[in-house]
Amino acid sequence: MAAETGAESVESADAEEGADAEEGVRDAEDGAGEPDDSWGEVAPDAARRLLLAAVEAFAERGFHATTTRDIxxxxxxxxxxxxxxxxxxEELLYQISRVGHERSVRILTEAGNSAVTPADRLAAAVRAFVRWHAERHTTARVVQYELNALAEEHYAEIVALRRRSEEILRGILEDGVAAGDFTVPDTRGTALAVLSLCVDVARWFRSGGTRTPEELGELYAGLVLRMAGAPAGPAGESAGGADRGA
Amino acid sequence: MAAETGAESVESADAEEGADAEEGVRDAEDGAGEPDDSWGEVAPDAARRLLLAAVEAFAERGFHATTTRDIxxxxxxxxxxxxxxxxxxEELLYQISRVGHERSVRILTEAGNSAVTPADRLAAAVRAFVRWHAERHTTARVVQYELNALAEEHYAEIVALRRRSEEILRGILEDGVAAGDFTVPDTRGTALAVLSLCVDVARWFRSGGTRTPEELGELYAGLVLRMAGAPAGPAGESAGGADRGA
DNA sequence: CCGCTCCCTAAGCGGCTGCTCAGCAACCGT
DNA sequence: ACGGTTGCTGAGCAGCCGCTTAGGGAGCGG
Known part of the structure; x- marks a missing residue:
């Protein structure tokens, strides 16, 4: 029941992103990295600290190799x-996974609605999605790669959310094909590939690297537009912003 | 001593492809699936059976969740x-990982040398690489996603092999840019993205699905050529081979 | 027949696992 | 002052973990 309290009040952590809660902007040398918000409004303070600790531990060692004592x-x-x-x-993992997937769906939905032309919608979705996976790569790694440690019922729920993400992306691709803006022979396969490409960012991205999350989002948005067979964009967004304008 | 024997004689075995079985969506209770060669010549028969059992178990549950009793x-x-x-x-995982990564490097090398033009080389490399990840997805999943369970020294050795793979791909991209066939603003970032895209196939591919490994390889080869900014190929290999003819 | 090697098993050791439970300090409205 | 609730701890339980050890039986050169 107390467990419910911690579980229930998670989901509304969207509005204000605590601009005050970021102390360690430069990533600490310990390896974990950023403070990682997203969990700004988890019920009691202790529950939030546990969630955050679990995210870090799961990301570092994986779910099964992490002990409750460590968390x-x-x-x-x-x-x-x-x-x-x-x-x-497992419920800890479930909460992390659920909130993370809901966030993913929301990012894709909002970015996909933020523009008019399919090309702009696709670029915006990829840009935001990749940026999230790079910025919050610790969380995202757990969200995307520890799925199969979930209990059967929880797994089924998460898989449904993942299908939603795929459908959103496929929808944009199909709109583009219908409008004659894209040339995609297999929208389902391509949507899967695009999602796969973006998600995998969480696996290899490191905070200290040469690319910022924004730059990576730009690069990937360009790559994906090409994958969709979109003609070169007006603002030089064909493949990373450094392409020729025509 | 016997452990050495089992380790040493692994590395050949490539020809025959079987792959007729299929897998459940999650962990099927009957076991994994295909016979999975690649381990055709492991020293004593029992050592090979153990390796194969380990591959299946690691792929299903992950390294840490697999017990030696289960294997x-x-x-x-x-x-x-x-x-x-x-x-x-851990040595079991190391053998699997090492052989798998050597195979990966070899596939990329051979495919990358099998043609003349950068576009053909890139397409061949992606086609072969994706096909292997789809066909041997059980093995590939362990090879690609259980890395960080390796001991420090083994991990370092494997990471070196991965860097080789990245360099091979980047080399093809750079050749294409130099020849004026590709338009890639960031070869390193693009190579990383392509590798990431191909590798991730092992995570979601299922044998019973709608696409065969060959079809997926074709689809991905087309997508990657587009990512590289290559002009549409002569044999309809623009994005999956199922495109319109003209 | 011997003695030796090669594979293998039954039994089990120490340690760590996820999780529980009795109890206690701090706060609450009354 | 006080019973009740909340949040936490110290101690610990049952069970499983990776791995070891002693020994057995099949094969084989002599």
Whole structure:
């Protein structure tokens, strides 16, 4: 029941992104990296700290290699404290996965509605999606790559959210084909490939690297427009912004 | 000592492709699926059975969630038998990872040398690489996604092989740019994206699906040529071979 | 027949796992 | 002052983990 409290009040963490909660902008040397908001409004403070600790631990070592003792000690608590806020270790993963996937769907939906032409919609969606996966790569890695550690019922729920993401992307591609802007022989296969390409960013992206999340989003938006067979854009957005204008 | 024997004689075995079975969507209870060659010449028969069992188990549940008892019983042996052929559970993963990565490098090298023009070389490399990841997706999933369970020294060795793969691909892209066939503003970033796209096939591909490995290879080869800014190919290889003729 | 090697098993060891439970300090409205 | 609720801890349980060890049986050169 206390576990419910921690679980229930997660989902409305969207509006204000705490501009005050970021202390360690330059990534700490310990390896974890950014403070990672997104969990700004998890119920009691302790529940949020546990969630954050779990995200870091799962991202570093994977779900199965992470012990509940490790999560608790990262949160500065005793091993037993975890079970006041979450019923099982798996529920922790489930919360992370659910919130992350809902966020993904929202990013794609909003970006896909933010423009008129299919090319602009596709570029905006990829740009935002990639940027999120790069910026929040610690969270995203857990969200995208620890799925199959979920319990059967939770897994089914998450898979449904993933299908939503795929449908949103495929919808944009189909609109573009219908409008004659794209040339895609297999919209389903291409949508899958695009999603796969963007998601995989979470696996290899590192904060200290040469590319910023924004730059990577630009690069990928250009690559994906090409994959869709879109003619070169007006603002030089054909493949990373450094292409020729024509 | 016996562990060495099992390790040494692995690396050949390529010809015959079988692949007739299929897999459940999640972890099928019957086991994994295809026979998966590649391990055709592992030293004693028992060592090969253990390797194969480990591949299936790691692919289904992940390295950390797999027990040595599970591997041994899949191979029809007692838990202790594993340690006659391999020193630790991690060495099993290391052998799988090493052989798989060597295979990857070889596939890219050979395909990248099989043609003359950069476009044909790129297409051939992607086609072969994707096909392998789809056909042997059980093996490939372990090879590509269980890396960080490796011991430090083994991890370093594998990472070097991965860098080789990236360099081969980047080399093709750079040749294409130099020849004026490709338009790529950021060869390193694009090579990384292409590799990422191909590798991720192993994560979601299922044998029972609508696309065969060959079809997927064709689709991806077309997508990647577009990403590279190559003009539409002569044999309808613009994006999947199913495009309109003219 | 011997003795030796090669594979393999039954049993089990120490340690760590996820998770539980009794209890306690701090706060609450009354 | 006080019973009740909330949030947490120290201790620990049952069970599973990777891995080891002692020994057995099949094969084989002599």
């Amino acid at each position: 608790a000690s990262r949160a500065g608590m005793s091993p037993a404290a975890l079970y006041i806020h979450y019923r099982t270790k | 041994a019983s899949r191979a029809g042996m007692s838990p202790a038998a594993l340690y006659i052929h391999y020193r630790t559970k």
